[in-house]
Amino acid sequence: MQQSLFELQYDNTPIQLDMPDADLKYYPHFIPPLETSAIMRSLQESLEWRQEQITIYGKTFDVPRLQAWYGDEQAGYQYSNLTMHPLPWNPILLALKQRCENASNSHFNSVLANFYRHGQDGMGRHADNEPELGQQPVIASVSFGAVRNLDFYHNKNKTKVRVPLADGSLLLMRGATQKCWQHGIAKSKKTLAPRINLTFRYIHNK
Numbered sequence: 001m002q003q004s005l006f007e008l009q010y011d012n013t014p015i016q017l018d019m020p021d022a023d024l025k026y027y028p029h030f031i032p033p034l035e036t037s038a039i040m041r042s043l044q045e046s047l048e049w050r051q052e053q054i055t056i057y058g059k060t061f062d063v064p065r066l067q068a069w070y071g072d073e074q075a076g077y078q079y080s081n082l083t084m085h086p087l088p089w090n091p092i093l094l095a096l097k098q099r100c101e102n103a104s105n106s107h108f109n110s111v112l113a114n115f116y117r118h119g120q121d122g123m124g125r126h127a128d129n130e131p132e133l134g135q136q137p138v139i140a141s142v143s144f145g146a147v148r149n150l151d152f153y154h155n156k157n158k159t160k161v162r163v164p165l166a167d168g169s170l171l172l173m174r175g176a177t178q179k180c181w182q183h184g185i186a187k188s189k190k191t192l193a194p195r196i197n198l199t200f201r202y203i204h205n206k
């Protein structure tokens with residue numbers, strides 16, 4: 001039997017992840033499946049992806065992914081005596097920002113985009129706890145493309161929680177999440193398709 005378009009409504013009810021000292025809400029179908037591949041392609045083509053580098057003990061390495069940072073002009077921040085400025089918003093990022101603001105009842109003034117080209121791209125353990133993000137930051141994380149595991153590590157005990165982030169999903173991180181947990185995207189030996197993740201944030205300036 002043929003399904004009518006109206007029956008192809010996906011349930012957008014969020015799931016509250018049961019983790020202590022964290023406030024994590026997961027929306028598996030935040031972006032309807034019919035829209036995700038076009039959005040992914042347009043992000044891949046229209047964002048100004050950069051290969052950033054890090055220096056550890058005097059040796060310089062390529063960060064294992066491509067990155068781009070967009071936001072309001074006032075959302076710059078100080079970094080090693082330099083003021084970093086975001087690129088100006090484009091229509092697709094603004095539309096996604098609006099959808100995240102509606103879902104979270106929050107405001108965002110910048111977005112960090114990460115492009116994981118294959119399984120060997122990843123992100124090391126960290127917390128988004130820079131002072132510019134405030135005491136209990138609200139971060140909206142939208143994913144497109146390959147499913148990748150976001151691993152959470154509790155700061156005080158050895159608890160590890162693996163959260164697979166699906167194409168078109170939204171993960172809202174709030175409350176004590178950044179204070180009490182670190183998170184990272186593990187690399188994989190498997191051949192994985194590309195993935196783009198956007199983390200919408202609010203940067204407070206003095």
Ligand SMILES: O=C(O)CCC(=O)C(=O)O
Pocket residue numbers: 112114123128141150165183184185197199
């Ligand atoms: O790619 C992800 O899901 C994680 C991104 C992230 O942790 C970050 O941008 O701070």
Ligand SMILES: [Fe+2]
Pocket residue numbers: 126127128183
């Ligand atoms: Fe993060």
